[in-house]
Amino acid sequence: xxxxxxxxxxxxxxxxxxxxxxxxxxxxxxSDNREDSRYLARQLQATVVFGxxxxxxxxxxxxxxxxxxxxxxxxxxxxxxxxxxIAALQFKVPxxxxxxxxxxxxxxxxxxxxxxxxxxxxxxxxxxxKTGFDEIVGLLPMGGGKVTVAEVTLSDKSVVCGRALREISxxxxxxxxxxxxxxxxxxxxxxxxILAGDRILLVALPENYGAVLRxxxxxE
Amino acid sequence: xxxxxxxxxxxxxxxxxxAYIANRMSREGHHLVVIDSSSDxxxxxxxxxxxxxxxxxxxxxxxxxxxxxxxxxxxxATTADDNVNLMVAQIANKILGVPKxxxxxxKPEREKIYQTLGIDTLCPTTLFGDLxxxxxxxxASTAPAGGDEDKS
Numbered sequence: 551x552x553x554x555x556x557x558x559x560x561x562x563x564x565x566x567x568x569x570x571x572x573x574x575x576x577x578x579x580x581s582d583n584r585e586d587s588r589y590l591a592r593q594l595q596a597t598v599v600f601g602x603x604x605x606x607x608x609x610x611x612x613x614x615x616x617x618x619x620x621x622x623x624x625x626x627x628x629x630x631x632x633x634x635x636i637a638a639l640q641f642k643v644p645x646x647x648x649x650x651x652x653x654x655x656x657x658x659x660x661x662x663x664x665x666x667x668x669x670x671x672x673x674x675x676x677x678x679x680k681t682g683f684d685e686i687v688g689l690l691p692m693g694g695g696k697v698t699v700a701e702v703t704l705s706d707k708s709v710v711c712g713r714a715l716r717e718i719s720x721x722x723x724x725x726x727x728x729x730x731x732x733x734x735x736x737x738x739x740x741x742x743x744i745l746a747g748d749r750i751l752l753v754a755l756p757e758n759y760g761a762v763l764r765x766x767x768x769x770e
Numbered sequence: 771x772x773x774x775x776x777x778x779x780x781x782x783x784x785x786x787x788x789a790y791i792a793n794r795m796s797r798e799g800h801h802l803v804v805i806d807s808s809s810d811x812x813x814x815x816x817x818x819x820x821x822x823x824x825x826x827x828x829x830x831x832x833x834x835x836x837x838x839x840x841x842x843x844x845x846x847a848t849t850a851d852d853n854v855n856l857m858v859a860q861i862a863n864k865i866l867g868v869p870k871x872x873x874x875x876x877k878p879e880r881e882k883i884y885q886t887l888g889i890d891t892l893c894p895t896t897l898f899g900d901l902x903x904x905x906x907x908x909x910a911s912t913a914p915a916g917g918d919e920d921k922s
Contacts, residue, residue, distance in 0.1 A: 604853055606879040628829050628853040631860075632880070640883045654831045662860050 551575055551618045557603035557633050558623035558649075559586040566621070567594050578612045582624075604632040606640055614641035623649040631655075634664045698759045699727075699751065702766055706746035710766055716740035724754040724762045776800050780842045780868075782828045782858050783849030787874065789814030791846055796820050803837045806849075828858050840866040847873040852880055859889050 554570055556563050559581040567577045567590070577596040580603040581587040591598040601608040603622065614620065620637040622630035630648035637643040648666040650656050653674075659666035692699055704711060710718050715726060715738050729738050730749040736742070744750070754762040777800045781788050784806035792804050793816045802821030806812065809825045826833035828849065839845060845862040847855035852875045859873035872890045875881045881891045 604880065605877060606883075626853070628851065628857040631857050632853040635887075636880070636883055639886065652830055655829070658831060658861060658865060661865055 553617045555612055555614060555617050555620045559583050562623055567596050571595055580608060604629050606636055609641055614643055617643050619645040621647050627651055627655050631659055631664060698754050698756050701749060701751050703749045704746055708767055710744045711746045713744055715742045720765055721758040721761045724758055727751045727753050777843040778841055779844045780837050780839050782847045784811040784814055788848045793819050805837055829854055842868045844870040852876055856884060
């Protein structure tokens with residue numbers, strides 16, 4: 551990567567630019583704040599353009615067609631979407647990436663053809679990984695988030711231990727797909743007795759995932 | 771004895787244009803929901819307006835769901851922010867499957883790319899400009915474009 555355009559301002563753009571510049575990448579910044587663009591221009595070895603990054607004329611001025619990537623990190627999701635769409639469609643920038651503030655927009659942008667990342671989601675998942683249920687090893691959304699697959703290790707406190715699978719009332723549209731017992735995988739049947747220490751692979755819909763999880767990790 | 775099929779219309783942005791459209795469509799017997807991020811904007815609605823008002827940010831899916839936008843026959847995105855309008859119009863059409871969607875876009879250069887994406891846009895800047903040109907200006911010359919001919 552040789553040339554990147556960053557649209558946004560403040561500390562985020564400042565530190566991102568420093569990292570890219572340190573790697574020898576040529577950085578152009580578009581900021582719609584006059585003070586901010588002055589500051590960035592003084593502090594960085596970067597081209598700084600004061601203007602609206604979702605304005606095709608401004609993107610033209612920054613020679614967007616020659617850029618390898620556009621990163622839209624303004625605080626407004628709608629601006630980031632339009633910046634990326636204009637950059638990709640009108641200026642044929644090969645890689646565009648949008649920041650979204652509302653985590654729901656991550657999937658919406660993807661459906662509209664723009665790769666997006668949500669800092670809210672990233673931070674939340676980092677915190678969950680540190681503080682979440684110890685029993686849950688992997689949580690994987692599949693089919694565009696329509697199905698959730700999770701691996702749970704059952705503690706001896708779980709009420710389901712010692713019971714046959716068919717006796718356990720599970721929410722509709724959920725399934726124990728596999729059990730890993732002492733390292734051996736087995737496909738469970740209704741008569742299979744669940745034991746403490748089993749690692750079970752759960753398949754559920756996102757809306758009943760919480761209920762499924764409580765069924766297997768609950769202690770009453 | 772129904773004369774016109776009544777439509778369910780969601781209008782995003784209740785400024786002068788949004789309120790004008792809402793008042794008119796409501797009077798014509800259509801079902802309406804108006805969304806605006808500021809409740810003060812609803813003062814633009816006339817007393818005859820009989821639809822719903824939702825205060826909220828239309829770039830949040832939760833707000834669009836509350837407005838039942840997925841059931842709409844027509845969505846008009848007419849906030850003061852071009853990019854909000856373009857985003858809402860795309861969500862309405864591409865994700866929620868609304869058959870008719872129109873976004874107001876002030877900046878003509880920004881409008882182009884969305885026509886290729888199949889999003890209907892209306893640009894007040896060019897509409898007004900072209901109208902003034904058509905109504906008040908005579909063509910300067912019949913010569914093909916390529917420079918201003920000196921008329922004097």
